[in-house]
Every structure is written in C-alpha cells, then in structure tokens.
Amino acid sequence: MVIKRVMNFAKPTEPQFARINVNAPVAEAVNLTRFTLYKEGIDIGENLDDNLPECYAEPHMIEEVVLNLINNAADAILQNRNHGVIKVSSQSCRQKVVLRVEDDGPGIPRDLSGKVFEPFFTTKENSTGIGLSLCHRIITDHRGKIAVRRSDLGGLFFDRNPRIQPPDR
Numbered sequence: 592m593v594i595k596r597v598m599n600f601a602k603p604t605e606p607q608f609a610r611i612n613v614n615a616p617v618a619e620a621v622n623l624t625r626f627t628l629y630k631e632g633i634d635i636g637e638n639l640d641d642n643l644p645e646c647y648a649e650p651h652m653i654e655e656v657v658l659n660l661i662n663n664a665a666d667a668i669l670q671n672r673n674h675g676v677i678k679v680s681s682q683s684c685r686q687k688v689v690l691r692v693e694d695d696g697p698g699i700p701r702d703l704s705g706k707v708f709e710p711f712f713t714t715k716e717n718s719t720g721i722g723l724s725l726c727h728r729i730i731t732d733h734r735g736k737i738a739v740r741r742s743d744l745g746g747l748f749f750d751r752n753p754r755i756q757p758p759d760r
Contacts, residue, residue, distance in 0.1 A: 634676050671696060
C-alpha cells in the first residue's frame with residue numbers, strides 16, 4: 592500500500608473530471624469511516640449544504656482527500672486521548688464550494704503549519720508523510736486551495752471554486 596501511494600504521488604494519473612455535487616464523494620468518505628471511528632471512540636458528524644453548485648471534479652480524488660483528512664484528524668485525536676469529535680461540512684460561499692474537516696485534537700503548531708503539505712513531512716511515527724502532500728496535489732489539480740486553519744475545534748479545511756469546465760490541460 593505504501594509503495595503504491597509513493598508511485599501514485601510520483602506519477603499521478605490524469606483526473607477524470609465530471610460535473611458532480613461534491614457532497615456525494617464527501618458523504619461516501621464519511622460513511623466509509625463512521626463505524627471504524629465509532630469503535631475508536633470518535634464521533635463524526637456531517638453538515639452538508641443541500642444547495643451547493645455543481646462543479647467539475649474527479650469524485651474518487653475528492654473522496655480520497657476527505658478520507659485522508661478524516662484519518663489525519665482521527666490520528667491527531669487518538670495521539671492525545673481515546674475519544675473525540677470530527678466535523679465534516681460543506682457550504683457555498685461567494686461562488687465557491689468550501690469543505691471543512693475539523694477535529695477537537697491538539698491542532699498543528701504554528702511553526703509547522705507551513706510544512707504539512709510538503710512531501711515526506713510528518714510528525715507521526717510510522718508515517719510516510721505523503722498523505723497531505725497528495726491532498727494538496729489533488730486540490731491544486733482541481734484549481735482549488737487547501738489550507739490549515741484553526742477553528743473552534745482545530746483542524747483542516749480546503750476550498751475550491753466550482754468549475755463549469757474541467758481545467759485546461
């Protein structure tokens with residue numbers, strides 16, 4: 592699995608953009624993780640805006656990003672205690688789709704927040720440091736932005752502009 596992720600990072604596939612409601616892959620990621628997180632003592636909640644504009648995106652890649660952010664949030668929580676909360680939300684804001692994955696973990700120290708999207712950077716034992724850099728690449732391929740922000744819970748969020756057409760290649 593690790594070798595496959597390194598190879599995919601080094602030689603990414605061409606995204607297959609389609610006009611979608613981004614909530615579909617986000618909800619799928621939440622559903623895929625819900626039971627495992629519950630067993631680990633983490634509650635996951637979602638608040639997905641029903642009125643998002645459709646946009647061109649690669650659903651599997653969006654799902655992969657959200658899965659990675661959820662897993663990172665769970666890891667951060669479990670490094671400090673055996674229970675926690677993750678919130679996943681979507682909203683439309685000034686013709687943009689904003690997705691957030693937030694947790695009540697310890698957050699990221701300010702001096703490290705600029706490094707988290709660098710390939711092979713990690714603060715975890717037994718981690719490749721590829722996950723967030725892969726998320727960054729996927730979101731950039733979608734002409735979006737991903738950023739680390741502090742919220743009431745701590746955590747990450749990314750946003751991207753809805754697209755009428757796939758990015759020019």
